[in-house]
Amino acid sequence: MSMISRFSSLLPMSTAKTTVLVLHGYSQNASIFSKRLGALRKQCGKNVDFVFVDGPHILQPVDLVGMASPSASAEATLSALGASEAGVEKNEARAWWKWNEHKSEPLGLPESLETIRDVLKTRTFQGVFGFSQGATFAALLCALLERPHVYPPFLVDGKAPHPPFKFCVSVSGFRLTGTIPDAIYEAPFLTPTLHIIGRNDVIIIEERSHRLVAISANARVEEHDGGHFVPSKGSWRKFLAAYLEDPSDDIPSPSLAMSSANNSGTATPMESETPQMKL
Template sequence: MPPPPAPTKPLRILMLHGYTQSGPLFRAKTRALEKHLAKAFPSGASLVYPTAPHRLSPADIPVWDNSAPAPVSTEPLDCYAWWTRADTNPPTYTGLAQGLARVAECLKTEGPFDGVVGFSQGGALAGMVASLLETGRPEAFGAYAESVKSGGKWWAGGLEKWKDLKFDADTYPASFLNADGTVCHAPMKFAAIYSGFKAPHPAYGAYFSPKIATPTVHFLGSVDTVVVEDRSLALVDVCVEPRIVRHPGGHFLPASQKEWVGALIAFMRESLESKVDKKEERVEDMELPF
């Protein structure tokens, strides 16, 4: 009798929350999506929700309504961020290294993952994480650093005054490397980005040049006033063959509406199948004795 088929593993997805959220809060907001994904894939789906390392105080919370009173208390809240913005123009990201280290820890202890899903700041981070795990990205950071030293194109356009800033954007994050210097996780098979955006400062150029080759889908809310469409499209523009899905809502992740959940599931299936197809093509090219 032929041996029984090997048991299939559930789809593993890294879930990155937005600014002012946490892993548990993001999970509570996406429970419907989690259930849909578990039903959509024969082996099920397992979603992992890390919490960002930077705990925020009321002073860190943006006041979207200008008529609202400014926060008075400075006590930390149950709100977290992957980084905070420094007062530069374009902005740089304070604490990004710690945010990436938290993700790297999750990749090493909870992985391997098939893909990553991120919302808002987590969407921006999902694009950066997908980039970091791609083949050749450490070398791209090396080329970037050399370009900075030589005053090359990274600093064109009158931005030379930022060359002497001391922050950790010009080298590949050490947290993403193993002890032997290899990248800690295989490339992601897909990245789903909701209301994401691109880091605008040229210091982060190595994340986006060469373009992000990981299959990406970008969900944009037509009435999103927190991350306006132009910011999201800047991230779309640095991805290879990105897919755009527009929904009629604002700044949120549509976790229960069938049309938008269906678009995500279709994208995931296509991304996973394309990986299988490439593998099968390589096998078919082999000279087999039958």
């Protein structure tokens, strides 16, 4: 599978107004996430060039053991994460790091930083868009590009591989901890960041997402009544498309466009089926 998948307008890339690096969630991959964002990509049309990148770590079924409570079935765990047992067995499920409760450091984070460093060397991105673990990684990259020397392996010839992003979209993100993240987050990051939080997200609960908001010095927070997914109703698609085109614009909240009971899009898993997980 190619590490990079591009889904842009029918026009040549040079005419694209905004190029966005897109990072998938745990147990997804670039292809899966591109399909999940199909409606948003269509809404953006020729104005946004989405570049989806695969996490370097291929997951096996054992990587999901212990992530949920003993009462949760493997099927429910995989479903909640947007994966399937067949997908895991075919090596299609990927991650930016793996969770190990006996280690304080996210396993595989250095390899993912190297992967993204090599992508960033090749072209210029105006912003970054991430979901769940990918949202967490997106925020970490924003902070690192602002202070690249705190992690020397990320440098290229002693310099950052890319200028700081102009914006970040973090959907169901959380604050990553560990030796490397703690050094990167020694000071709040300044990149304008849109934090999208599901009020009924039982995988990344609101409290965890707000810990990331707390170290985001230029944050905008939008909430929806759904769970662990990118909201996809029309009001949200229009809002996100407008934000991606010009994050500095005064864009009305999507919650103003329709009632909160109907503004999320996808059915939300029940809490009993999808307990909070450590990604």
